Amino acid sequence: MENKMSLNADFGEKENRSARTKLIIQKVIVYTIMIFLTILCLFFFYLLFVNATRNHQQLKEGFTMLPSTHFFENFENLVHQTNIGKGMWNSIVIATLSAVLTTYFSALCAYGVYAYDFKMKKAAEAFILAIMMIPSQVASVGFFQLCNQMQLKNQFWVLIVPGIAAPATFFYMIQHLRATLPLELVEASRMDGSNEFMTFNRIVLPVMKPALAVQLIFSFVASWNNLYLPSLLLTNEDHQTLPIMLSALRSADYTKFDMGQVYMAIFLSIFPVLFVYLFLSKSIIKGMTSGSVKG
Numbered sequence: 001m002e003n004k005m006s007l008n009a010d011f012g013e014k015e016n017r018s019a020r021t022k023l024i025i026q027k028v029i030v031y032t033i034m035i036f037l038t039i040l041c042l043f044f045f046y047l048l049f050v051n052a053t054r055n056h057q058q059l060k061e062g063f064t065m066l067p068s069t070h071f072f073e074n075f076e077n078l079v080h081q082t083n084i085g086k087g088m089w090n091s092i093v094i095a096t097l098s099a100v101l102t103t104y105f106s107a108l109c110a111y112g113v114y115a116y117d118f119k120m121k122k123a124a125e126a127f128i129l130a131i132m133m134i135p136s137q138v139a140s141v142g143f144f145q146l147c148n149q150m151q152l153k154n155q156f157w158v159l160i161v162p163g164i165a166a167p168a169t170f171f172y173m174i175q176h177l178r179a180t181l182p183l184e185l186v187e188a189s190r191m192d193g194s195n196e197f198m199t200f201n202r203i204v205l206p207v208m209k210p211a212l213a214v215q216l217i218f219s220f221v222a223s224w225n226n227l228y229l230p231s232l233l234l235t236n237e238d239h240q241t242l243p244i245m246l247s248a249l250r251s252a253d254y255t256k257f258d259m260g261q262v263y264m265a266i267f268l269s270i271f272p273v274l275f276v277y278l279f280l281s282k283s284i285i286k287g288m289t290s291g292s293v294k295g
Helices: 002-052 056-061 071-081 084-115 121-131 136-149 157-164 167-180 183-191 196-207 209-224 228-233 242-250 259-289
Strands: none
Touching (some): 084 157, 084 209, 084 242, 121 167, 157 209, 157 228, 183 196
16 A cells, blocks of 8 residues: 555656656746747847947948948937937827827727717727728828818827827727626716716726826827828928938938948837837736737
8 A cells, every 4th residue: 555655656757857857948948949939039129239330331242240330420410411209209108198198098999989879889989999990191192282272281189199099099098998897886876976088087097007008109100110201291390300311321322322321210119119119117017918818
């Protein structure tokens, strides 16, 4: 009997060791893949920095992993030949206001559709989602003609206000509300005497904080990288955004084209995006997964 018990104990210990060994191997494989992907992602940022430190002639010679000594020279040439500071400020103003207004009003619209029962509710939601199927370039032609006829060119708000209507952001918000916000919480706040805007701002928005963070990043990046409409509506040099200036640098004639300036401009353009990402990074993973499972 004692021999059988010892054999069972030895067998159980071997199984535990085998399970621990498999777990360690799995962790090593997972962490190895994650480290490789991290290095792969950071490699392109490093390569961008290296190219920003090389002048035009060095960049024409080909690829290298070692930084050069022309970083500040490229920066000075960029500042002297372009109004890069003004362009970055214009992009920050437009992208920030667009992201905040788009996220807030999309969340408000999603809350209204989710929390209220009214006629044609499903039809209204279906209509909003159907707009997602229409390419933005189709509507931009008529929008440009309207702005041109009403003399609304070179106005920042023309790019900011229309961005409030964001069907994709609305869809994400309403899915998040359905997964995380019980209607009983809304009813309880109403019974306590809270008006609708107070309920939305003080109760609903904190619940939606992870989703708001995700959509703020997406909306900011989309507006920051937007070139099509700004290039049509912002013709004044003082109102041009950073993507317009980058496009002008890349399309310059051969005598004025400087790849060192182009890489420097790209290098500077990623900092606001990285700042927004790092500022909201704590809520990104939670926001991406919170609406995937019904609570």
